[in-house]
Amino acid sequence: MLGALIGDFIGSVHEFAATKTKDFSPLVHPSAQFTDDSVLTCAVAEALLASERAEAIARRFKSWGRRYPRCGWGLRFREWLWSSTLLPYGSYGNGSAMRVSPAALLARSREEALELARITAEPTHDHPEGIRGAQAAALAVHLALQGEAADAIRQQVQAFSGYDLSATVDEIRPSYRFNETCQQTVPQAIVCALRATDFEDAIRNAVSLGGDADTLAAIAGPIAEARFGIPAELARQVWDAMPDDMRDAMARLYEQAGRPLPARV
Ligand SMILES: [Mg+2]
Numbered sequence: 001m002l003g004a005l006i007g008d009f010i011g012s013v014h015e016f017a018a019t020k021t022k023d024f025s026p027l028v029h030p031s032a033q034f035t036d037d038s039v040l041t042c043a044v045a046e047a048l049l050a051s052e053r054a055e056a057i058a059r060r061f062k063s064w065g066r067r068y069p070r071c072g073w074g075l076r077f078r079e080w081l082w083s084s085t086l087l088p089y090g091s092y093g094n095g096s097a098m099r100v101s102p103a104a105l106l107a108r109s110r111e112e113a114l115e116l117a118r119i120t121a122e123p124t125h126d127h128p129e130g131i132r133g134a135q136a137a138a139l140a141v142h143l144a145l146q147g148e149a150a151d152a153i154r155q156q157v158q159a160f161s162g163y164d165l166s167a168t169v170d171e172i173r174p175s176y177r178f179n180e181t182c183q184q185t186v187p188q189a190i191v192c193a194l195r196a197t198d199f200e201d202a203i204r205n206a207v208s209l210g211g212d213a214d215t216l217a218a219i220a221g222p223i224a225e226a227r228f229g230i231p232a233e234l235a236r237q238v239w240d241a242m243p244d245d246m247r248d249a250m251a252r253l254y255e256q257a258g259r260p261l262p263a264r265v
Contacts, residue, residue, distance in 0.1 A: 133182025
């Protein structure tokens, strides 16, 4: 979803900066760029639009990934990307959750959201924590798209995943450190979106944890998009920076989901 790409784009310059404040400026830094989170979100969108499974999705990830060789790939994913295997590597990295939002947008039920999330995780992240992270993130987006309130989303995602989502962003921030596992990224990112007052606030929450900022924001972004919508000026700014293949994947994703692309002015 576009909210994931916007989160990734804004967060990209903060990934290794350990930014610990919400008051960073400008919101969209001139050096901001799309990273692996955006590339694979588009790959997941295309894979689901084509009803792909397993090895076909792995091939889709490799085709998109090799087209964008330098965009912050994790070490193990990059090894897999350039290898000849189409088998998963047992990952529980946050990559399964950062790319999952198209599953939630396309799903027509809670069960389908969870099933599509599992299908998009398993080609690489077949560790139970990798699958759980993707499913929890997708469930949060799905429930937000259904118009559920933050408290109801928190309760349901917590009950499904076992994640503790009770802390506030201010409570998480002081001791939070850079971490690329699902277990230490997904619950925090969900909290950032559920505690937010609007879309921008969710992204600022995610960056302010001082961790894997682009991925935290790429997970929080689509939840916040579903809750609040995206400011049209921000959507335009990031859309203008998107390459054609990403625009095309996003346009077809929203069309298939029967939802308008976020407005851009
Ligand atoms: Mg990234």
